[in-house]
Amino acid sequence: MKKSDLVSSSFWLTFSFLVAGESYRLGLGNFRGPGPGFLPFVASLVLGVLSLLLMVQAIHRKGEEKEVQEAWSQRGNWEKIVYTLAALLLYLFLLEKLGFLFCTFLLVIFLLRVVETQRWPVVIATAFSATLFCYILFQLWLKIQLPSGILGIYP
Amino acid sequence: MEVLSGVLYGFSVALQPLNLLYCFFGVLIGTLVGVLPGFGPAAAIALLLPSTFHVSPVAATIMLAGIYYGAMYGGSTTSILVNIPGEAASVVTCLDGYKMARQGRAGPALGIAAFASFIAGTFSIVALTFLSPVLANLALRFGPPEYFSLIVLGLTILAYLAGGSMVKALMMAALGIILSSIGMDIISGSYRFTYGFLVLSDGLGLIPVVMGFFGLAEVFSNLEEKLGREILEQKIKGLLPTCQDWKDAWGAITRGSLLGFFLGILPGGGAIIASFTSYAVEKKLSKHPEKFGSGVIEGVAGPEAANNAAAGGAFIPLLTLGIPANPVMAILLGGLMINGLQPGPLLIKQAPDVFWGVIASMYLGNAMLLILNLPLIGIWVKVLRVPYHILFPLIILFCLVSSYSLNNNMGDVTIMVFFGVAGYLIKKFGYEGAPLILALVLGPMLEEALRQSLIISHGSFAVFFESPISAGLLVLALSLLILPWITHRRPALPSEA
Numbered sequence: 001m002k003k004s005d006l007v008s009s010s011f012w013l014t015f016s017f018l019v020a021g022e023s024y025r026l027g028l029g030n031f032r033g034p035g036p037g038f039l040p041f042v043a044s045l046v047l048g049v050l051s052l053l054l055m056v057q058a059i060h061r062k063g064e065e066k067e068v069q070e071a072w073s074q075r076g077n078w079e080k081i082v083y084t085l086a087a088l089l090l091y092l093f094l095l096e097k098l099g100f101l102f103c104t105f106l107l108v109i110f111l112l113r114v115v116e117t118q119r120w121p122v123v124i125a126t127a128f129s130a131t132l133f134c135y136i137l138f139q140l141w142l143k144i145q146l147p148s149g150i151l152g153i154y155p
Numbered sequence: 156m157e158v159l160s161g162v163l164y165g166f167s168v169a170l171q172p173l174n175l176l177y178c179f180f181g182v183l184i185g186t187l188v189g190v191l192p193g194f195g196p197a198a199a200i201a202l203l204l205p206s207t208f209h210v211s212p213v214a215a216t217i218m219l220a221g222i223y224y225g226a227m228y229g230g231s232t233t234s235i236l237v238n239i240p241g242e243a244a245s246v247v248t249c250l251d252g253y254k255m256a257r258q259g260r261a262g263p264a265l266g267i268a269a270f271a272s273f274i275a276g277t278f279s280i281v282a283l284t285f286l287s288p289v290l291a292n293l294a295l296r297f298g299p300p301e302y303f304s305l306i307v308l309g310l311t312i313l314a315y316l317a318g319g320s321m322v323k324a325l326m327m328a329a330l331g332i333i334l335s336s337i338g339m340d341i342i343s344g345s346y347r348f349t350y351g352f353l354v355l356s357d358g359l360g361l362i363p364v365v366m367g368f369f370g371l372a373e374v375f376s377n378l379e380e381k382l383g384r385e386i387l388e389q390k391i392k393g394l395l396p397t398c399q400d401w402k403d404a405w406g407a408i409t410r411g412s413l414l415g416f417f418l419g420i421l422p423g424g425g426a427i428i429a430s431f432t433s434y435a436v437e438k439k440l441s442k443h444p445e446k447f448g449s450g451v452i453e454g455v456a457g458p459e460a461a462n463n464a465a466a467g468g469a470f471i472p473l474l475t476l477g478i479p480a481n482p483v484m485a486i487l488l489g490g491l492m493i494n495g496l497q498p499g500p501l502l503i504k505q506a507p508d509v510f511w512g513v514i515a516s517m518y519l520g521n522a523m524l525l526i527l528n529l530p531l532i533g534i535w536v537k538v539l540r541v542p543y544h545i546l547f548p549l550i551i552l553f554c555l556v557s558s559y560s561l562n563n564n565m566g567d568v569t570i571m572v573f574f575g576v577a578g579y580l581i582k583k584f585g586y587e588g589a590p591l592i593l594a595l596v597l598g599p600m601l602e603e604a605l606r607q608s609l610i611i612s613h614g615s616f617a618v619f620f621e622s623p624i625s626a627g628l629l630v631l632a633l634s635l636l637i638l639p640w641i642t643h644r645r646p647a648l649p650s651e652a
Contacts, residue, residue, distance in 0.1 A: 004583075004584050004585065005584075005585070007584070008584040008585075008586070012326060012330075019333055022348065026345065026347055027343075027345075030614065031609055031614030031615075031616070032609065032610070032613055032614035033609075033610060033614075034605070034606045034609055035343065036336075036340035036342070036343045036345050036347055037347070038606070039332065039336055039598075039601070039602045039605065039606075040332070040333050040336040040347065040348075043329045043330075043332040043333045043336075044329070044333060046325070046329040047326055047329040047330060047333065050322050050325055050326045050329065051326065053322055054320070054322050054323065054326070057322065077378055077379045077380070078379060080378040080379065081375050081378055081379060081579070084374070084375070084378060084551070085375075085576065088551070088555075088572050088575075089572070091555065092565060092568060092569060092572060095559075095565065095568075096565060100556075104552065104555075107548075107551075107552070108548045108552065111547070111548040111551065112544065112548060115378070116544040118544060126545060126548070130548060130549060130552060134552055134553075134556050137206075138556050138560060142205070142206055142209070142560070143209075144205075144556075144559075144560040144563065145563055146556070146559070
């Protein structure tokens with residue numbers, strides 16, 4: 001846990017400095033009339049102090065490295081996460097341009113074929129039924145306006 | 156008498172066909188969510204919240220509550236048959252439940268889990284029925300300083316009981332409070348940390364954050380780990396426990412119910428902690444502690460009773476104080492507020508149909524769950540066979556569409572994906588999501604209580620120690636913070652809601 005704790009505590013320490021600075025800019029007010037920056041400032045101080053504490057704890061700790069190394073070495077499947085995330089970002093970018101039906105269909109195909117390696121019949125069948133199911137549930141039943149995009153066929 | 160007429164009124168609400176239907180939907184979905192590993196009640200309730208916008212607040216709350224306590228039933232099925240907890244509160248059920256199943260006693264294990272859940276669930280609802288009006292009355296006397304101290308205590312208890320490092324849990328609580336201050340400041344009217352993003356002007360939405368943390372982040376973790384599961388191929392027979400089983404389990408169920416209920420009420424407590432504590436207590440009290448872990452029925456009955464009792468108990472702080480005890484209750488609170496209701500001591504007067512209707516529906520829901528989980532167990536075993544590669548695109552899809560449907564814009568979807576990635580990384584580095592979520596909800600209440608208190612007292616912090624209730628709560632919180640440093644130990648529990 002030592003190395004990962006050092007990394008994460010440095011991150012939070014930096015983050016707390018930024019928040020403290022921004023909170024100060026918002027105006028701390030005084031104890032009689034606390035301003036909008038008061039609570040975030042206090043919370044960022046707490047976060048900063050605790051990050052320091054965690055950092056000190058990590059530096060003084062020896063051994064027990066094994067457990068965590070195991071957690072980090074299970075990274076056999078990290079490509080899957082990267083692929084999924086990339087697909088999601090692309091989905092976010094294209095959803096309003098290409099429309100819900102088109103994007104969703106492609107997303108499910110990608111997830112099943114590239115992230116998992118399913119056979120094409122399974123992929124197409126699942127993508128088709130999942131898209132249709134969501135469309136019926138959200139658009140038709142719950143009356144949520146999903147982006148129609150280029151396939152502007154539905155009302 | 157007031158309670159009795161309240162309960163009767165509640166049943167008249169809960170028995171209306173539509174509400175009854177929503178109660179059934181709730182417990183059905185709850186059982187499903189409980190059975191499916193890698194998908195818990197918090198994510199499920201967040202995902203389904205948008206779909207309740209067009210029904211009455213009573214029906215919506217009845218359904219969402221049903222998902223929560225229904226998941227407690229379903230979770231045990233997966234633990235016993237597959238040795239993977241369907242949700243976190245059933246982790247300990249694996250220890251003895253799966254061993255029982257390996258010995259060919261899957262039937263009695265599932266049976267006692269369902270009966271223990273029913274008994275404890277019903278007990279906690281009865282206690283909820285009688286205790287909450289009293290507490291609501293008491294809470295009417297709470298002013299801003301008392302609320303402030305109570306919220307501080309709640310966050311401290313959560314950090315104290317959280318799995319892993321307490322420092323990290325407190326850090327997540329602090330981060331949650333920082334995140335909760337995003338958006339317009341109610342008192343001064345100025346915008347904080349929005350940086351021109353329109354979607355942040357109303358504050359960071361709880362629902363997309365929860366979907367990210369407990370939905371998408373879970374998918375990422377599962378994709379990485381590859382869930383291997385082996386379903387026990389055996390005929391499940393003899394679901395009704397024998398007289399000997401009952402004799403062995405009875406004490407555990409009683410203790411589990413009481414323990415679970417009181418741990419459930421605690422702000423920051425909840426079903427997960429209750430189930431672990433019950434297992435530890437049973438092991439300690441047992442005449443044969445060495446047999447725990449080899450398939451003893453007490454090891455299933457106690458924790459299963461405890462997690463159900465806790466699920467009932469957790470409604471008390473929400474309904475009477477307006478303070479959620481755990482992330483699931485936090486989402487329910489969000490749901491009530493979207494429907495224009497303010498949970499708290501006034502709820503019982505302002506919306507008696509919600510207050511009593513939900514309580515009464517829980518009696519009915521528990522009875523439905525017993526039927527769903529005993530005679531129909533075969534269906535759930537089939538559900539367990541749905542492969543994860545079919546399940547995860549659906550979970551992702553639901554997270555995307557549900558978060559879009561909140562406000563019909565891409566902002567919430569972006570927040571959901573962001574917190575999905577952040578949640579995955581945070582867990583990877585050994586932090587927990589629950590304190591962050593709870594602090595995110597409690598943050599605005601904490602800030603309002605703090606600033607009002609200071610305005611009342613003209614800037615003197617003594618106001619928090621002048622009332623005995625507030626002082627008592629703060630002293631308790633402080634001692635929980637200091638205690639682990641002195642004794643170098645605190646109950647270590649595995650993580651996640």
